[in-house]
Amino acid sequence: MESVTVRIPTQLRDVLKAMAEQMNQSMQDVITRAVENYRRELFFAQANEAYARMMADPVQKAEHEAELREWDGTLMDGLDPDEQWNEDGSVVVKHA
Numbered sequence: 001m002e003s004v005t006v007r008i009p010t011q012l013r014d015v016l017k018a019m020a021e022q023m024n025q026s027m028q029d030v031i032t033r034a035v036e037n038y039r040r041e042l043f044f045a046q047a048n049e050a051y052a053r054m055m056a057d058p059v060q061k062a063e064h065e066a067e068l069r070e071w072d073g074t075l076m077d078g079l080d081p082d083e084q085w086n087e088d089g090s091v092v093v094k095h096a
Contacts, residue, residue, distance in 0.1 A: 003028075
């Protein structure tokens with residue numbers, strides 16, 4: 001894997017080193033994991049902000065709710081909720 005050098009404060013390097021030792025990983029692995037977790041955090045924060053903007057717009061909110069109602073009809077697709085499928089492909093219907 002190609003790598004580059006990045007300057008970080010000595011204090012941060014010491015924290016990374018301690019974390020790497022504690023986790024029995026390399027400092028590169030700790031950094032990779034931390035950056036990936038931060039990337040995901042930003043992704044979901046942006047998604048939540050976009051959702052909040054959509055829900056604040058009455059037209060977009062109504063369109064979204066209408067689409068959800070359309071999809072609600074596909075939840076069971078006419079399947080009996082009391083069906084129990086077995087590993088061999090057979091089905092048993094248990095009525096309460």
